[in-house]
């Protein structure tokens with residue numbers, strides 16, 4: 292042995308004899324000579340964990356180092372529990388539940404932290420019970436909670452937490468409602484915001500709160516939205532599952548310990564009752580799922596769905612209401628920045644490439660999904676990303692692949708029972724498999740997630756009809772036309788027999804989230820693009836060479852080359868020609884992309900079918916835009932006429 296403390300010699304009886312060296316008397320070291328600072332096993336275990344601290348998103352150094360006014364620790368914990376108890380107060384019983392900090396499983400630990408928050412006036416059993424609060428737990432603690440108590444939670448070979456979201460594996464837009472009162476009935480755009488009244492909201496709120504209070508423990512996250520400190524809001528998420536708490540830990544901005552101590556009263560609260568359904572006898576309820584937004588109360592209630600994306604997109608709706616009031620444009624877009632500070636926005640509906648294309652090894656990631664454009668520039672609303680991971684490959688999307696590690700929530704993926712290796716091709720649970728990770732898991736994330744005014748505005752459409760060009764340069768009026776249209780066409784996925792792509796028009800590429808009339812956002816976008824001289828682009832990340840079933844999806848590598856040419860500015864100076872019907876300007880050459888695919892007509896073998904499909908899509912655009920024809924945009928509505936004229940002509 293090279294540096295052995297002991298040697299092994301082979302005696303005649305065949306058994307190896309161990310001789311320790313340096314011990315002098317030929318006996319082994321006595322372990323008891325090394326003192327363990329504990330007299331009992333329990334004491335030993337208590338040494339394992341150091342004092343409580345809270346996980347953070349790296350903010351700027353100064354904020355982090357700022358000393359905070361120190362009330363006594365006990366006092367601060369008490370205040371926090373009081374604030375949470377107020378959040379969870381039942382409206383009819385007037386008082387909040389009794390709260391205990393910590394895990395009920397560790398009773399001894401919890402018991403000495405009991406706080407009698409408010410004197411109880413009612414005498415029901417629920418008033419006698421304690422609700423344990425698991426407050427801003429760390430990813431490690433949440434892993435333990437999930438694995439111990441939530442069926443379907445596993446650690447994958449990469450270290451991510453695999454979970455199941457239950458019966459719902461996507462959002463439920465038809466079950467999302469907004470309270471209409473005197474103010475909001477004036478302000479809100481009717482169509483996507485299915486209404487409900489205040490009273491019904493309160494019925495559902497009570498249902499969610501009673502459910503949460505009936506549990507042994509609930510998770511509470513206090514976090515921030517929006518990286519621009521001037522327009523940041525404080526959010527509280529009360530949920531029943533560790534999975535939800537970890538998801539929001541990843542998706543919202545994580546406060547420093549100092550910020551947590553001084554958090555105070557949240558600006559907005561989510562009550563996520565998850566699997567607990569709404570009462571279908573309640574007015575307005577059309578299913579067992581209800582996602583209810585009350586802007587006046589600044590509250591959201593979730594009943595009957597565990598799909599975590601509901602929380603993040605629910606808060607996005609809130610931002611779509613609050614931000615425009617401050618002249619800030621909220622955007623359903625990804626965003627990244629070049630080394631020279633050139634910022635690009637990527638708008639698009641789900642699955643069109645916002646996350647994939649904003650995550651670019653050559654550029655700094657500002658965010659993948661939700662942003663604000665204010666007079667200060669661009670800021671990300673969130674602290675994390677939510678990537679689709681169906682057919683995820685290490686080669687094509689290395690940064691997303693590498694972000695799937697400890698701390699990442701992997702929703703609804705399928706993995707090998709033994710190795711826990713994820714099969715990203717497997718759609719057994721759903722096609723909408725997802726990974727949620729903190730933004731700093733992307734190596735070139737731009738932290739803080741803010742940037743200057745955008746230079747390029749890229750509208751993404753996954754055109755399964757295969758007739759939109761891979762890239763077109765848009766005039767301002769065309770940008771507005773396509774922004775208001777919000778087109779994409781997807782295929783129904785795995786189902787057999789689906790030959791016809793489904794066209795979707797979703798105003799501002801986010802009709803499910805916008806709160807005001809689409810033209811309000813469009814006017815702000817036009818004003819900002821003009822002021823900051825941003826160029827508009829339409830990029831088809833969908834089909835080429837024929838519609839779905841005949842052609843193929845454009846290679847991600849080609850789309851990336853197109854995006855590179857937009858970023859570098861080289862595409863601004865390219866030679867262009869105009870397409871028929873849609874009147875789009877398309878480049879004749881893009882570096883790294885076969886020129887013949889740039890005009891889709893070249894890629895279709897059946898030219899007649901091409902023309903027919905093109906006209907069909909143009910007709911769908913025209914039909915969709917009819918409802919917007921009467922709106923004024925810009926001064927004296929001049930832009931409105933231009934925008935209307937910027938649609939297809941046939």
Ligand SMILES: Nc1ncnc2c1ncn2[C@@H]1O[C@H](COP(=O)(O)OP(=O)(O)O)[C@@H](O)[C@H]1O
Nearest residue numbers: 641642643644645646647679832845846847850
């Ligand atoms: N040419 C392409 N451009 C962009 N994405 C593509 C392309 N081809 C295939 N994809 C896949 O489409 C999906 C786009 O999803 P994602 O970026 O998560 O969309 P979003 O963030 O807009 O919802 C990814 O799974 C990506 O791998």
Ligand SMILES: C=C(OP(=O)(O)O)C(=O)O
Nearest residue numbers: 462600640641642660677
């Ligand atoms: C979370 C979502 O975002 P996206 O699909 O746009 O990435 C969603 O739409 O449910």
Ligand SMILES: [Ca+2]
Nearest residue numbers: 646660677678
């Ligand atoms: Ca995304």
Ligand SMILES: [Mn+2]
Nearest residue numbers: 640641645660
């Ligand atoms: Mn999105």
